[in-house]
Amino acid sequence: MKPSVISLERTHQRWATMSIATIRMPDGTTLLRDVEDHGCAAAVLPYDPARRTALLVEQLRAAELIAVGATASLEAIAGLIEGEDDAAATARREALEEGGLQLGALEHVATAWSMPGVSTERMALYLAEYRAEDRVGVGGGVAAESEEVRVVEMSLNELAALMAGDGFVDMKTLALVQALRLRRPELFD
Structure with missing residues (x-):
């Protein structure tokens, strides 16, 4: 099993989009990560x-x-x-x-x-x-x-x-x- 994105919640959008990614790791644990996209x-x-x-x-x-x-x-x-x-x-x-x-x-x-x-x-x-x-x-x-x-x-x-x-x-x-x-x-x- 590979890491996978469970959800991507957009928190801000202007010049850049900020999101919080929920990621499932191979062992089943989940991580929250901030992601910027412009x-x-x-x-x-x-x-x-x-x-x-x-x-x-x-x-x-x-x-x-x-x-x-x-x-x-x-x-x-x-x-x-x-x-x-x-x-x-x-x-x-x-x-x-x-x-x-x-x-x-x-x-x-x-x-x-x-x-x-x-x-x-x-x-x-x-x-x-x-x-x-x-x-x-x-x-x-x-x-x-x-x-x-x-x-x-x-x-x-x-x-x-x-x-x-x-x-x-x-x-x-x-x-x-x-x-x-x-x-x-x-x-x-």
Whole structure:
């Protein structure tokens, strides 16, 4: 016998849906678990190999503000998969909306659970090369969605130093920077 869901009671629904799952374990015992669902997402770390730079975004994250008083989070570009979009289309859309960046080819790194202990979200992670001329807009997010995103372009060495000095606390960004360092170590020399 495998674990099974006996019931899923919705307790809240807005941007995210919160539920309480009742789960029957193989030995017959039952567990209650909180589950958050807001869909799946895609993230991309654009980098310019010629100039040895990366493009990230900085924005307020309410959870970080509440937990540690952080007023901004420096992150890889990301967003929720919407409608008929797939993960790659989402990464490209978000790069344009948040970073003003027109992306071509995407290099898939992984698709991973972002927080499997509580969330149903799976996130597709990508790397993407860009050039200065691929900046076709100002970025900044979608005003109608109250996004206040600041575009940050920095050298790959500066990015690596931030990561080594605990400058990042965002898992998707850590994973993408590490993937770039492993796949393209010559860019960090």
